[in-house]
Amino acid sequence: MSMVNVNTHTPLDMELGIFHNDADEMFLRRLSVYATIRSGDLKNDVSNRRTDGHKSLADLFKVWDIKEQAELDCDENDHDHPLPEQLEMREHELLVKGFEIDSRIAPGFRYNVRYIGTNEYLFNGEARRLNSIGLGYGRRMTFQGNSLNFNDCFFWSDSIPNGYALNIQALKEGDVFIIVDADQQEVGSVEVQKVDFPQIEKDTFIDDNAVVKNVKVRFACFLKMFNHHSQNLMNVNTQDFEVVEGTAQLVKEKGSKEAVVRCINDVHFSSIGNCTLHSDP
Template identity: 75%
Template sequence: MSLMNVNARSPMDIDLGLFHNEDADETFLKRLSVYATIRPGDLKSDISVSRTNGHNSLTDLFKIWDLKEQTVIGSEDGHEEHLPEQLELRDHELSVKGFEIDSRIVPGFRYTVRYIGTKEYLFDGEARRLETIGLGYGRRMTFQGDSLNFNDCFFWSDSIPEGFAFNIDALREGDAFTIADAESQLIGTVEVQKVEFPQIEKDTFIEGNAVVKNVKVRFACFVKLFNHHNQNLVNVNTQDFEVVEGIAQTVKERGSKEAVVKRISDVHFNSLGKCTLHYDP
């Protein structure tokens, strides 16, 4: 199949931004502050239904969060100028071009794929699991398809001269984890509601028979604490909804088709302090 048959676009909630500084984080938290007491049912409500309380849905809130902020520089006449948008390979992206495929790109992990030099993404901007990397010069990159009988989610590495930019997608909306506090006590659970783009791969290494990637992630999650009546370990009235970041350890075991986030370390909750999130199958 030719490359022209592969869908591509630049989705609203995927862009080329990086993680923001502390001021941007503060702005982001302020925008989320109206959801501090949000109920689980509110997060599952239909975003197309108009609201009478004046608050946006969670999905709309993240669309407002602008990942396209450009660096502003001062000109000689005192007016602000915006630097032109860079569409080449970003620091958080891995390159596929001709026969050359970045060694950190591994089957079993999910990636979003962008045409280098454009804002357009393959597969409608959806992150898909890489299934195989073919042999030869024009190497076929095959991703998880929508049907077991027919899979058109593939392209060849030499399809376009500019090449392709891969970005890791480790954490997903709906992922659930158990919270362990600084003393390794299990105190509750979290469910991921939204993940900010991009997720940034920090390193890749082999551990036993597994491929391990550490990925920096930032996400919004719903927090539910255990009610320890006798031990009185935690305050069950703590904030239910928080935005946090951490390092997701993503593991692809030998014989497994898909990598799994085993834990997220260095997560700091405003109400709980430093915690570690463990995979909750």
């Protein structure tokens, strides 16, 4: 398996064909001599913006780390009069401002988008798949829309002076995974009920023409366990509820429109121990 850090490649490397170039990997070759600034391209309805951001699972389950919860509570308490540092870039966010787009931002992945300088989010606070990043200096960021006929879910990187802060979303409510224990046995399944915010991107690399991201996640889920009976797995109707964390491996294969979670590593369930979650086929 070959791993190539995206930050180590130069435009010359890509032009020489050291690794594959196509529309799916445009974020690796953002080169153009044209400016693409147009009037009226920023079509955001300010009245529809959400100002409450995202709330942690701590409000529901009261099990998160005290320090992290204190930081989230601070964000909420200072909503009307936030401190200046709270409005700037946060550690888990990726910058889009003017001509600058963070090299880790890639089409096919879902992002929450915040206006830097505020606690307001685009798209009513909903994470949306990034469809494309335009060429030029002021680049058009186009996200998945609600309609195939008309898509107004886009903005230009230089549309506002402060810029935009993007936060990746790997997991969402309703995702289902198979539990594989330390002995590589399938012992049950989980369904994600709630996902803590933020989900934090740890690294990005290229693996056999696929873009791979490791994302730290914390989530609440229902477990449905299996029993061994006559060397076969038999479903058990009982369900357990647990809150766990792990590292989701998010993969966008060449030619696909959307990244998928291949697995979640380093998960520990109190009833099972250390295990890995794999996508339910």
